[in-house]
Amino acid sequence: MRKIFRKDGRLLNQSMLGIVDATAYKEEIKDLTLCRTIAAIPFAGRYRLIDFVLSNMVNSGIESVAIFPKYQYRSLMDHLGSGKQWDLNRKRDGLFFFPSPHLHHEYDEFGSFKQYSDHIDYFLRSRQKYAVITNSYTVCNIDFQKVLKHHIEMGCDITEVCQNGKSLQMYIMSTELLMDLMKEVAYSNYKSLHDVVSSPDEFTICQYEHKGYVAVIDSIEKYFKHSLEMLKPEIWQSIFLKDRPIYTKVKDEPPTRYGRNSKVHNSFVANGCIIEGKVENSIIFRGVHIRKDTVVKNSIVMQKSQIGEGCTLDHAILDKDAKIGHNIKLIGDEKYPYVVQKGTVQGALMNS
Amino acid sequence: MVKKKCVAMLLAGGKGSRLSSLTKNLAKPAVPYGGKYRIIDFTLSNCTNSGIDTVGVLTQYQPLVLNSYIGIGSAWDLDRRNGGVTVLPPYSESSEVKWYKGTASAIYENLNYLKQYDPEYVLILSGDHIYKMDYSKMLKYHIENEADVSISVIEVPWEEASRFGIMNTNEDMEILEFEEKPQYPKNNLASMGIYIFKFSVLKEFLEMDARNPYSSHDFGKDVIPLLLEENKKLVAYPFKGYWKDVGTVKSLWEANMDLLKENPQLDLYDQEWRIYSVNPNHPPQYIHEQAEVTESLVTEGCYVYGNVEHSVLFQGVTIGQNSIIKNCVIMPDAVIGKNVVIENAIVPSGLEIPDGMIIRPDKNLEEVILVTEELVEETTVTFENK
Numbered sequence: 001m002r003k004i005f006r007k008d009g010r011l012l013n014q015s016m017l018g019i020v021d022a023t024a025y026k027e028e029i030k031d032l033t034l035c036r037t038i039a040a041i042p043f044a045g046r047y048r049l050i051d052f053v054l055s056n057m058v059n060s061g062i063e064s065v066a067i068f069p070k071y072q073y074r075s076l077m078d079h080l081g082s083g084k085q086w087d088l089n090r091k092r093d094g095l096f097f098f099p100s101p102h103l104h105h106e107y108d109e110f111g112s113f114k115q116y117s118d119h120i121d122y123f124l125r126s127r128q129k130y131a132v133i134t135n136s137y138t139v140c141n142i143d144f145q146k147v148l149k150h151h152i153e154m155g156c157d158i159t160e161v162c163q164n165g166k167s168l169q170m171y172i173m174s175t176e177l178l179m180d181l182m183k184e185v186a187y188s189n190y191k192s193l194h195d196v197v198s199s200p201d202e203f204t205i206c207q208y209e210h211k212g213y214v215a216v217i218d219s220i221e222k223y224f225k226h227s228l229e230m231l232k233p234e235i236w237q238s239i240f241l242k243d244r245p246i247y248t249k250v251k252d253e254p255p256t257r258y259g260r261n262s263k264v265h266n267s268f269v270a271n272g273c274i275i276e277g278k279v280e281n282s283i284i285f286r287g288v289h290i291r292k293d294t295v296v297k298n299s300i301v302m303q304k305s306q307i308g309e310g311c312t313l314d315h316a317i318l319d320k321d322a323k324i325g326h327n328i329k330l331i332g333d334e335k336y337p338y339v340v341q342k343g344t345v346q347g348a349l350m351n352s
Numbered sequence: 353m354v355k356k357k358c359v360a361m362l363l364a365g366g367k368g369s370r371l372s373s374l375t376k377n378l379a380k381p382a383v384p385y386g387g388k389y390r391i392i393d394f395t396l397s398n399c400t401n402s403g404i405d406t407v408g409v410l411t412q413y414q415p416l417v418l419n420s421y422i423g424i425g426s427a428w429d430l431d432r433r434n435g436g437v438t439v440l441p442p443y444s445e446s447s448e449v450k451w452y453k454g455t456a457s458a459i460y461e462n463l464n465y466l467k468q469y470d471p472e473y474v475l476i477l478s479g480d481h482i483y484k485m486d487y488s489k490m491l492k493y494h495i496e497n498e499a500d501v502s503i504s505v506i507e508v509p510w511e512e513a514s515r516f517g518i519m520n521t522n523e524d525m526e527i528l529e530f531e532e533k534p535q536y537p538k539n540n541l542a543s544m545g546i547y548i549f550k551f552s553v554l555k556e557f558l559e560m561d562a563r564n565p566y567s568s569h570d571f572g573k574d575v576i577p578l579l580l581e582e583n584k585k586l587v588a589y590p591f592k593g594y595w596k597d598v599g600t601v602k603s604l605w606e607a608n609m610d611l612l613k614e615n616p617q618l619d620l621y622d623q624e625w626r627i628y629s630v631n632p633n634h635p636p637q638y639i640h641e642q643a644e645v646t647e648s649l650v651t652e653g654c655y656v657y658g659n660v661e662h663s664v665l666f667q668g669v670t671i672g673q674n675s676i677i678k679n680c681v682i683m684p685d686a687v688i689g690k691n692v693v694i695e696n697a698i699v700p701s702g703l704e705i706p707d708g709m710i711i712r713p714d715k716n717l718e719e720v721i722l723v724t725e726e727l728v729e730e731t732t733v734t735f736e737n738k
Binding site for chain 2 (some may be wrong): 044045046085236240245246247248250251252254255256257258259260261262263264265266267268269270271272274283284
């Protein structure tokens with residue numbers, strides 16, 4: 001067979017499609033998904049959950065990515081735009097958005113072939129020999145090229161990425177097999193990827209052990225736990241790698257301003273904030289204003305939230321645009337962090 | 353090309369020699385400022401915010417950094433189908449290479465660029481200054497006054513007036529006389545180097561100036577006096593607000609310190625007048641358990657383990673444990689080791705300061721140190737500090 005080389009020297013027949021299944025809805029994290037899909041939940045100070053899988057794909061040389069969203073995908077589309085920030089605004093390939101054309105729940109599960117087959121044209125037009133399928137809410141830094149190498153060496157039908165025996169909902173298979181499964185979905189017993197990997201008699205299923213840090217964000221408790229876990233140097237250093245960066249939509253925020261009496265310890269702070277109070281073990285997203293005599297600890301404060309004077313926040317999650325007046329206490333615990341929903345106003349409105 | 357009402361020409365070839373080693377490899381407009389910007393961001397953002405979507409950027413001195421920074425202008429929303437940003441370097445004609453001899457000759461050599469858009473007005477800007485200004489208001493003023501040329505002026509303290517080009521005007525702000533750095537100034541209205549010309553007048557006078565072998569081809573020195581001589585209508589447009597020409601290491605440092613004041617005159621947080629810049633992709637800033645950060649500006653991609661007081665930290669800067677940074681400007685990707693003390697200094701991009709080094713003015717607290725590789729090599733580290 002004639003080998004086709006691309007300009008970067010990679011074999012075309014070893015290139016991959018990226019499929020991000022963003023159809024998930026989880027009751028356990030509904031406080032943060034009232035106005036957005038899980039994939040678009042803000043994470044780690046300036047990212048959205050989808051940035052991690054998407055950046056992993058791009059950093060693994062994937063040039064064609066299809067996103068299958070379902071619920072509340074406005075904010076996800078707004079975030080991804082043309083895919084420019086991930087270098088996916090290409091003339092050929094690039095970023096594709098395939099919302100479900102139907103709104104019934106019969107194929108709600110991750111890896112539903114019906115969901116993909118509604119957009120089979122995309123697969124028919126693609127030249128890539130392999131496909132990576134992932135969910136949208138797994139935070140890690142993984143090289144899919146290595147998974148593919150393992151997949152090819154082992155000669156399996158499907159390779160599943162696992163950690164300590166647990167599936168990470170990341171799969172590699174040939175695009176051809178994926179299309180066969182799609183075409184036969186109406187008559188076969190295999191309705192989803194899960195059905196396929198549970199049938200080792202018919203398909204050879206391999207596992208690839210991912211050794212690095214992984215956080216699966218599918219509940220408020222896990223969101224809270226893993227967010228604060230990012231503050232550990234050994235963890236953020238394994239996620240934010242210089243040569244495999246996590247890309248996101250960038251904003252034109254000025255630098256963050258620290259006041260005369262600000263005290264900030266063990267925290268991540270994004271740009272555009274004004275910090276006049278005390279911040280400890282917390283994640284502060286961009287454009288947040290924390291006024292004097294306020295203490296924010298063990299908390300997550302999302303974009304553009306404002307916190308007045310003399311407040312205490314401990315184990316709290318403030319969603320975007322929350323406004324907290326003066327002298328207010330919001331205290332939760334590890335299992336049930338105090339969640340303030342997007343745009344909520346608590347306490348007397350501030351003048352400015 | 354679709355005809356444009358107003359096209360901006362941004363002079364960005366300045367060498368900024370008084371900025372010493374900071375401009376060794378880059379032109380003055382590319383010098384970092386304010387924690388995440390380069391000086392030229394202010395002028396380019398002013399253009400976008402004023403609704404001017406066609407900007408020619410004239411480069412000459414050390415253009416590599418500037419050219420790649422500007423790119424196709426998308427950072428300032430100037431990647432337009434019709435117009436947008438165009439970098440205009442000097443070029444050679446069949447007979448000779450035409451280096452830009454002065455500000456006026458730079459525009460003269462690019463008259464063809466302007467003719468493409470056949471604008472009614474041309475806005476001439478300098479990429480050397482830090483300020484926020486709505487050029488559309490100046491254009492309106494220019495049109496209402498039926499002026500041939502409008503020159504933006506700012507009131508400077510009388511004692512400093514002899515450092516500037518001073519406009520002597522009548523009550524109607526019509527310019528009667530222009531004096532470059534007068535010993536005995538009659539007025540304190542300084543030219544900001546911002547001009548709006550009727551395109552027809554600009555063309556005529558640039559061609560006239562180009563024919564004059566004795567001209568230094570400079571707007572301030574040659575073209576403005578010539579316009580006055582020919583009785584053209586020149587009006588001064590008074591500007592109020594923050595405006596800084598960061599010509600020296602000290603003034604660059606001061607302009608950064610200005611941002612740390614309680615209510616800085618230059619508001620970077622104004623949503624209505626965003627200053628755009630190329631946004632590098634960095635994780636959020638990480639402030640360590642033992643770090644202290646007060647009265648400072650810090651940008652994404654910084655890792656702070658030590659103490660930062662009254663300083664400006666650009667993206668990608670690391671401050672090591674137990675280090676004390678006070679009254680400093682730390683430019684992108686500089687790495688400050690452990691147990692370091694730096695006061696009243698500018699640390700340029702990418703410089704590494706080894707553990708235990710102490711850099712601060714001896715007695716003279718007015719002094720601002722520009723840290724260089726040579727200085728780092730010469731400074732000895734005492735054993736206890738290491």
